[in-house]
Amino acid sequence: MIWNKTKECMSRDEMHKLQGRRLQTTVRRVYHNVPFYRAKMQELGVEPGDVRGIEDIVKLPFTTKQDLRDNYPFGLSPISSSEYVRVHASSGTTGKPTAVPHSRKDLEVFSECVARALCCTGATKDDVVQVAYGYGLFTGGLGLHDGATKLGATVIPVSAGNTRNQITMLQDFGSTVLACTPSYALFIAEALAEAGVDPSTLPLRVGVFGAEPWSAEMRAKIEEKLKIQAYDIYGLSEIMGPGISDSCQFQDGLHIAEDHFYPEILSPDTLEPVSPGVTGELTFTHLTKEAMPLLRYRTRDLTSLNYKPCPCGRTNVRMARVMGRSDDMLIIRGVNVFPSQIESVLMEIPEAKPYYMIIVDRKGALDTLEIQVEVDDKYFSDEIAQMDSIRGKIKHRLDNALRIGVIVSLVEHKTLQRSEGKAKRVTDRRKI
Ligand code: DLL
Numbered sequence: 001m002i003w004n005k006t007k008e009c010m011s012r013d014e015m016h017k018l019q020g021r022r023l024q025t026t027v028r029r030v031y032h033n034v035p036f037y038r039a040k041m042q043e044l045g046v047e048p049g050d051v052r053g054i055e056d057i058v059k060l061p062f063t064t065k066q067d068l069r070d071n072y073p074f075g076l077s078p079i080s081s082s083e084y085v086r087v088h089a090s091s092g093t094t095g096k097p098t099a100v101p102h103s104r105k106d107l108e109v110f111s112e113c114v115a116r117a118l119c120c121t122g123a124t125k126d127d128v129v130q131v132a133y134g135y136g137l138f139t140g141g142l143g144l145h146d147g148a149t150k151l152g153a154t155v156i157p158v159s160a161g162n163t164r165n166q167i168t169m170l171q172d173f174g175s176t177v178l179a180c181t182p183s184y185a186l187f188i189a190e191a192l193a194e195a196g197v198d199p200s201t202l203p204l205r206v207g208v209f210g211a212e213p214w215s216a217e218m219r220a221k222i223e224e225k226l227k228i229q230a231y232d233i234y235g236l237s238e239i240m241g242p243g244i245s246d247s248c249q250f251q252d253g254l255h256i257a258e259d260h261f262y263p264e265i266l267s268p269d270t271l272e273p274v275s276p277g278v279t280g281e282l283t284f285t286h287l288t289k290e291a292m293p294l295l296r297y298r299t300r301d302l303t304s305l306n307y308k309p310c311p312c313g314r315t316n317v318r319m320a321r322v323m324g325r326s327d328d329m330l331i332i333r334g335v336n337v338f339p340s341q342i343e344s345v346l347m348e349i350p351e352a353k354p355y356y357m358i359i360v361d362r363k364g365a366l367d368t369l370e371i372q373v374e375v376d377d378k379y380f381s382d383e384i385a386q387m388d389s390i391r392g393k394i395k396h397r398l399d400n401a402l403r404i405g406v407i408v409s410l411v412e413h414k415t416l417q418r419s420e421g422k423a424k425r426v427t428d429r430r431k432i
Helices: 012-034 035-044 055-060 065-070 104-120 139-151 165-172 182-194 216-226 339-347 382-402
Strands: 082-088 100-102 128-131 154-156 177-180 206-210 230-234 242-245 254-256 262-265 280-286 297-303 330-331 336-337 354-364 364-373 406-411 425-427
Touching: 012 035, 012 055, 012 082, 012 280, 035 242, 055 065, 055 262, 082 104, 082 139, 100 104, 104 230, 104 242, 128 139, 128 165, 139 154, 139 177, 139 242, 165 182, 182 206, 182 216, 182 425, 206 242, 216 230, 216 262, 230 254, 262 336, 330 354, 330 364, 339 354, 339 382, 364 382, 382 406
Parallel strands: 128 154, 128 177, 177 206, 206 230, 354 425, 364 406
Antiparallel strands: 082 100, 230 242, 242 254, 262 280, 280 297, 330 336, 354 364
């Protein structure tokens, strides 16, 4: 089923026209009501009248996270704070948090987009959605909550953590949809196994996972362990939260709610838009946001766009699975390495459990890349030769995939920290 056929299945031409009209309105609003944007546009010699269609977006200034910080908390808002009905904030993992106000209409758009996302997974009003994303300033919990409510499903607002309780809820309330980060889904799967609960005896059938990068191999692993279909949901607080885009049953990219958020992919070097299919930095422009509309917000997420129609019937542009953020990229002895590449390799090695930690250090003038991997109990052995052979196998695969030499350290089951939210898998000691 498609939640909103009118907006999700428009012809490209109609969508362009709608986006153009909405962009014009947004630009006029920020030009006349947000001093930051007026100054930026004047610097570039652009006036609202110069924006006649969506193609004119390239004339507009960019917005960065630093701009949000400089105007903290509500300096970029064109409306009175009495119109706000909720404020969210980014997780602040990479610095001071940024505040994002929402008007009543903004929250309606938010729940509409999350309802579309849930619908993309095949969920309906008959489903029971266990929301195990954190509630609070983070948009995951309340975002999924309101979207599932809009869908008419039954919401179990359990929030993240208390894993034992998650299992009880899965069993007692018959949850059919689990919404949490992919790393927490793994943790829940492990806890189920330890509690002796066979996931195939649970009614759970769908996972709505996001908020952190995860590989296709990780998806396969989670699907196998939880005996469900897993879907990818993407978003960021500055633009809205979860539901900006989401995968459908064809699992070939995430459909963007582009009637609300206009995506562009920029070359990280020139900041010029690149062609469809080319990977670059994802940038969003709000088309309908009231409380804090942003122009060309640089997400730092790396992906590409695909405008081809999808067999599911939706015509909305699809973005590829986010491979990571430009600021996640590690440069080791001159070679670019993304944590997601390491994850893809590890997930295909049966001896490795899906828990790993990446440690970057500098010994003398040389950068080192150490990967700590948990070994599956089935393979863990006291025999040095056997462990050496597993280590050698993992190292060989990683060296080949990354094209640099890595240090592989095998650790025992349960040595590495489990995550209930966004997993932290990289320690860069060069920066400490
Ligand atoms: O993580 C919103 C969210 C909640 C999305 C629940 C999906 C599910 P922030 O805390 O502002 O918002 O973090 C946003 O997380 O720029 C990406 O780098 C990353 N991210 C979010 N979803 C995905 C995903 C929420 N599906 C930042 N795949 C974004 C990869 C993701 N990375």
